[in-house]
Amino acid sequence: MGASAPDGGNDVNSQRPRVVIVGAGFAGLTVAKRLAKAPADITLIDRQNHHLFQPLLYQVATAGLSPADIAWPIRSLVRRQRNTRVLLGAVTGVDRTRKHVILDGLNIAYDVLVLATGASHGYFGHDSWAAHAPGLKTVDDATEIRRRLLLAFERAEMEPDARERQRLLTIVIVGGGPTGVEMAGAVVELARKALAADFRTIDPQQTHVLLVEAGPRLLASFPESLSSHAEQALRRLGVDVRLNQAVTECAAFGVALGDERVDAATVIWAAGVTASPAAAWLGVASDRVGRVVVGPDLQPLAADDIYVIGDTALALDAAGASLPGIAPVAKQQGAYVAAAIQARLSGRGAPPAFHYRDQGLLATVGRKTAVIAFGRVRLRGWFAWWLWGIAHIYFLVSLRNRLIVMTQWLWSYVSAERGARLITGLHSALDPDRLRRRHGDARLSDERKPA
Ligand SMILES: Cc1cc2nc3c(=O)[nH]c(=O)nc-3n(C[C@H](O)[C@H](O)[C@H](O)COP(=O)(O)OP(=O)(O)OC[C@H]3O[C@@H](n4cnc5c(N)ncnc54)[C@H](O)[C@@H]3O)c2cc1C
Numbered sequence: 356m357g358a359s360a361p362d363g364g365n366d367v368n369s370q371r372p373r374v375v376i377v378g379a380g381f382a383g384l385t386v387a388k389r390l391a392k393a394p395a396d397i398t399l400i401d402r403q404n405h406h407l408f409q410p411l412l413y414q415v416a417t418a419g420l421s422p423a424d425i426a427w428p429i430r431s432l433v434r435r436q437r438n439t440r441v442l443l444g445a446v447t448g449v450d451r452t453r454k455h456v457i458l459d460g461l462n463i464a465y466d467v468l469v470l471a472t473g474a475s476h477g478y479f480g481h482d483s484w485a486a487h488a489p490g491l492k493t494v495d496d497a498t499e500i501r502r503r504l505l506l507a508f509e510r511a512e513m514e515p516d517a518r519e520r521q522r523l524l525t526i527v528i529v530g531g532g533p534t535g536v537e538m539a540g541a542v543v544e545l546a547r548k549a550l551a552a553d554f555r556t557i558d559p560q561q562t563h564v565l566l567v568e569a570g571p572r573l574l575a576s577f578p579e580s581l582s583s584h585a586e587q588a589l590r591r592l593g594v595d596v597r598l599n600q601a602v603t604e605c606a607a608f609g610v611a612l613g614d615e616r617v618d619a620a621t622v623i624w625a626a627g628v629t630a631s632p633a634a635a636w637l638g639v640a641s642d643r644v645g646r647v648v649v650g651p652d653l654q655p656l657a658a659d660d661i662y663v664i665g666d667t668a669l670a671l672d673a674a675g676a677s678l679p680g681i682a683p684v685a686k687q688q689g690a691y692v693a694a695a696i697q698a699r700l701s702g703r704g705a706p707p708a709f710h711y712r713d714q715g716l717l718a719t720v721g722r723k724t725a726v727i728a729f730g731r732v733r734l735r736g737w738f739a740w741w742l743w744g745i746a747h748i749y750f751l752v753s754l755r756n757r758l759i760v761m762t763q764w765l766w767s768y769v770s771a772e773r774g775a776r777l778i779t780g781l782h783s784a785l786d787p788d789r790l791r792r793r794h795g796d797a798r799l800s801d802e803r804k805p806a
Contacts, residue, residue, distance in 0.1 A: 375465035382665030383471035385689025391436045402445040415497035417541035418773040422494045449636040474666040477629035484605035488622040507620045525619040530626030531568030533718040539566040540721035548771040569601035581726035588720040651708030664688035683714040
């Protein structure tokens with residue numbers, strides 16, 4: 356594999372093959388790290404400056420962890436890799452003929468391209484719902500959800516109208532997959548344990564948390580026994596679990612479930628995903644949610660120089676079932692592609708087809724129980740919770756973050772406190788003019804506070 360002519364944005368002096376990796380999530384970062392010693396110029400591009408550990412994002416959204424506890428600057432992660440440079444920016448296209456990716460008006464030339472741009476939330480064609488029901492994918496999403504949750508309690512504390520107060524204390528989580536289940540457990544614990552003693556007018560115990568799932572059970576990808584354990588555990592915590600009920604509208608008032616209207620100030624979307632537009636960039640086949648259909652070599656086009664991996668790819672296992680969009684799949688695919696690129700660089704043949712080694716499915720329900728399915732093994736309860744915790748700490752990227760997260764968890768395990776209860780972006784949210792318009796001047800005075 357020889358280097359082609361240098362192009363805009365690339366090192367013009369280098370004659371080494373250029374490997375461009377778009378996306379520094381679990382998949383892309385694994386490729387980059389595995390190629391640390393490869394005789395190639397590696398360009399790692401991401402539209403964020405940090406790598407994010409998404410499995411713990413719900414804890415940022417519910418004030419259990421701070422963003423920096425689960426995110427790391429990409430530059431620092433590849434600091435020691437002399438063959439790797441990092442570019443911050445959003446890729447908007449790929450020119451397969453000229454072999455470059457388009458990044459903020461620059462053409463970044465490649466000899467081998469790896470697209471690992473992940474997925475985002477999908478609203479089943481109802482894009483207008485996004486404003487009322489934010490999803491959870493980035494640090495910004497998590498801090499926005501945290502802001503909405505905490506602000507709803509603050510507003511409820513000042514709200515004289517009982518119906519509006521109950522609306523402010525109603526939280527709907529749409530989607531009963533792992534993210535929805537974990538969010539529901541964490542939200543109800545935030546309200547009923549961490550906030551319980553901190554308010555004088557409202558009673559956070561009155562918070563109504565609904566988890567709405569269109570299918571017949573929670574955690575559809577888990578064995579049924581674990582789904583029902585998760586459902587019962589959530590009900591015990593006080594979550595109103597609604598199965599077989601689809602959200603038919605998300606609007607400023609809250610949500611509609613068919614004929615039922617649920618007034619809720621906070622709605623969180625954990626229901627659908629849409630892959631990044633990599634399929635459109637390449638002009639190749641995709642599935643219903645936009646994932647690029649790849650072969651057993653994780654390439655969309657046979658014998659090409661392009662790999663697509665992680666959540667943005669649709670890869671099948673040996674039985675023909677699609678691999679799930681989870682971190683272990685992304686990481687193993689990253690390792691496979693790095694090996695395939697190493698083989699190309701050294702003139703060896705391609706490795707055998709990609710094979711996913713199952714690492715199990717895990718989900719936690721609050722601070723005391725979790726469910727784990729690993730092969731034929733089924734675990735539930737506190738022991739599963741500890742295993743879940745150990746696994747997540749183990750997979751965090753740096754020792755610093757492992758220590759911080761472990762300390763925070765141990766503290767909140769014994770105290771039920773949430774240390775990261777910061778409401779950001781308050782200037783606009785608590786603008787006095789806005790509040791006056793809403794409540795009338797008199798209601799802002801202390802004497803008129805509701806009993
Ligand atoms: C809330 C939540 C909880 C989860 N919990 C679990 C869990 O408990 N266990 C588990 O195994 N999995 C979990 N997952 C799934 C897991 O996080 C994903 O499967 C995994 O992150 C996929 O890795 P990836 O590298 O394909 O994509 P990502 O990790 O999403 O990385 C994609 C990267 O590409 C970048 N990017 C996207 N578009 C562009 C562009 N146009 N230009 C430049 N850069 C771009 C993004 O900024 C991002 O850094 C969870 C996901 C979420 C959202």
